[in-house]
Amino acid sequence: MSRLNALRNRFVDAPDSLGAKARARRWSWFAECFPDLDRMNVIDLGGTAGAWLRAPVKPAHVHIVNLEKPPSDLPSWLRADVADACDLPASIRSGTYDLVFSNAVIEHVGGHQRRQIFADTVNALADRHWVQTPYRYFPVEPHFLFPGFQFLPLTARTEILRRWPLIHTPTSDREAARRIVMDVELLSVTEMRHYFPGSRIRFERLAGLVKSVIAYKRA
Structure with missing residues (x-):
């Protein structure tokens, strides 16, 4: 492992990393906010089975909706469907x-x-929700771990991603890098208040x- 990859591991990926500690703290907040979680039927928009299998909390049932194909060997309390969260089929x-x-x-x-x-x-799906997103004005962009990345021109961000x-998953291909960069649009607090006024x-x-x-909304 290179020194820089070891640095990423220390900050994000390792079990004792800053990222892991932050995730554990959010799970704790989530459980405190919804103490009856073990009796709830939860729908997760954009999540993964792996995240729930590693989580320190376990709802009664979790229905995952993601664009990526889920693993086939899920436990009985997990269900996963391939679908667009912005265009859900009637069955969901x-x-x-x-x-x-x-x-x-x-x-x-x-x-x-x-x-x-x-x-x-x-x-529309439920009276209660928990929606988390990285903050646009935090100094280090969390997807790319580069200071001020979100404020740079598209061309600069594309070239930085390639190098x-x-x-997490670097690419030297310019078109692929541009698509990855354009896929992320961080939100401000004002925008989150706009989208979730209640x-x-x-x-x-x-x-x-x-x-x-x-x-978040408790109902």
């Missing part, structure tokens, strides 16, 4: 859910109109600075 929209969960997805759905559709979907070794807002901080924003 007609389901009965106690809570909508979404972690770091809304910044990937593509533009204001689709973000609004995503938020409307969250509010920056702390990226929700409470909670801030996750690192070194006193807001790192991510959580919109």
Whole structure:
């Protein structure tokens, strides 16, 4: 492992990394916010089975919706379907859910109109929700681990992605790099309040600075 890859591991990927500690803290907040979680039917928009299998909390049932094909060997309390969270099929929209969960997805759905559709979907599926997203004005962009990355021109971001070794899945292909960069649009607090006007807002901080924003509603 190179020195820089070891640095990424230390900050994000390792079990004792800053990222792992932040995830554990968010799970703890989530459990405190919804103490009856073990009796809930949860729909996760954009999540993965692996995240729930590693999580320290376990709802009664979790229905995962993601664009990627799920693993076939899921436990009975997990269900996964391939679908677009902004264009759910009737079979999912007609389901009965106690809570909508979404972690770091809304910044990937593509533009204001689709973000609004995503938020409307969250509010339509259940009375309660927990939607987390990285904060646009945190100094280090969390997907690429590069200071101020989100404020640079598209061309600069594309070239950095092709060369920056702390990226999780680097690519030297310019077109692929550009698509990856354009897939991420970080949100401000004002935007989160706009999309979830009936929700409470909670801030996750690192070194006193807001790192991510959580919109949640207990019903």
